Amino acid sequence: MANNGGSSRRGDDGVGVGVTPSRWRFFRPTAGTPLAAAGSMSIRSVLNRLNSSVDASGTRPVVPLGHGDPTSSACFRTAPEAEDAVVDALRSRKHNGYSPTVGVPQARSAIAEYLSRDLPYELSPDDIYLTSGCVQAIEIMISVLAQPGANILLPRPGFPMYKSRTTFSELEVRYFDLVPERGWEADLESVKAIADENTVAILIINPSNPCGSVYSHDHLAQIAETAGELGILIIADEVYDHLAFGSKPFIPMGIFGKTVPVITLGAISKRWLVPGWRLGWIATCDPNGILKETKIDQSIQNYINITSDPATFIQGAVPQIIANTKEEYFNKILDLLRNSADLCYGKIKDIRGITCPHKPEGSMFVMAKLDLSCLDGFSDDIDFCCRLAKEESVIVLPGLGSDHFRH
Structure with a gap:
């Protein structure tokens, strides 16, 4: 057997020991790789750092x-x-095997009907692709769009x-701002300025x-008109x-x-409060x-063919x-969220150095502004969040983790 440059000796039990690292041919991860960069800036990486700061x-x-995570x-x-x-579903014993790559037909039909309730046209089950949560839906769409030289506009x-x-995926990002004074609406003039061919x-x-805002019909119509003028699709x-x-x-x-x-990305994670069930979708x-004409739908199918499916029983x-979920349940959750938002917004106003530009109207988040000039000894928002975790065991996400400015 050829010597690959390493050295070794055989122990008493016959097992080789002491092989030098130069023998191994796989690369050593470096900070410059796309994987290392993506992992370090992820929300989970930031949360891991904050959780490790807790005493x-x-x-x-x-x-x-x-x-x-509402749970x-x-x-x-x-x-x-x-x-x-x-x-x-478990007790039926009908869902213990593999599912079709695009999803179980009955689930696709149910989601198509669910989404069509709010649309002026009917979605077909063929318009629905099931994913392992909304995160996998994001992964699929970014991978599909990541062609050489392409760029995407992110808020x-x-x-x-x-x-x-x-x-x-090495897809270029260009940012457009959301304007807090206008309820975090998109600055569509900046969208037009940064878009190109x-x-x-x-x-x-x-x-x-993370803003907790909800867009009006008029603003969504303006976004659709702008995207149509630019000839780009909308990921919703x-x-x-x-x-x-x-x-x-x-x-x-x-509706536009x-x-x-x-292309709508969704899941049962938030409205039904079950993020751990990992059931999401892509809806064209x-x-x-x-999207059929430009083969985007075929690209989605191709990617799904090489990835994993959500659990079949889910x-x-x-x-x-x-x-079967009753409207009373949804109303109860909305009441809880509304009361939580009111409490959070009211308390923030009483804290010197922290302001909330816009009262939250939806989702589960509020975006607050930190004025470091009012707070001694803090270098930036990450420092503030780490010390809050360490001293008070409270975990909040820094604005930098949301691609926002520091204050």
Whole structure:
């Protein structure tokens, strides 16, 4: 056997020991790789850092406010009908095998019908692709769009997962600002200024993570018109669909699907309070067939063919979850979120050095502004969040983690 440059000796038990590292041919990860960069800027990386700052020997219970996981609060529990649906799916023994790559037909039909309730046209089950949560839906769409030279427009502030996925896929990002004085509406003039012939899509998150805003029909119409003029598709992240508790109702971007192709990303994670069930979807809201014409739908199918599926028994439960959950349950959750938002907004106003530019109207988040000039000894927002975790066991996400400015 050839010597590859390493040295070794055989121990008493016959097992080789002491092989030098020069023998191994796989690379050593470096900070410059897309994977290393994407991982370091992810929301999970930031949360891991904050959680590690908590004083393990302290007596204060951890208050986790940095992640959109409603299950951390006992008052947020899924509907009994959803739990029963999962139990029934398991006991039926019909959902223990592999599912079709695009999803179980009955689940796709149920989701198409669910989304069509709010649209001026009907979605087909063929328009629905099931994913392992909304995060996998993000992964698929960014990977599909990441062609050489292409760029995508992302909101700032925004959900950090998009930046992580675009970095890993080496898709260029261009940011447009959300304006806090206008309820975090998109600055559409800046959208027009940064787009060019290589721009493929714009991301709209509504209701917003992390801003807690909900867009009006008029603003969504303006976004659709702008995207149509630019010839780009809209990725509509609506994982918080219907979690609107302010003056404006939730309106899906898909109602403008005849103006511009819309790809909606969603999940049962937030409205049903079950992020751990990992059931999401991609919905092509495109009655004009532009996504088929440009083969985007085929690219989605191709990517799904090389990735994993959501758990089959959860897919099997979806029709019953959607059909049986009572409106009273949803109203109860909205009341809880509204009361929490009112309390949070009111308390923030009483804290010197922290302001809230816009009262939250949807999702599960509020974006606050930190004025470091009023606070001694803090270098930036990350330092503030780390010390808050260490001294008070309270976890909040820094604005930098949402691609926002420091204060």
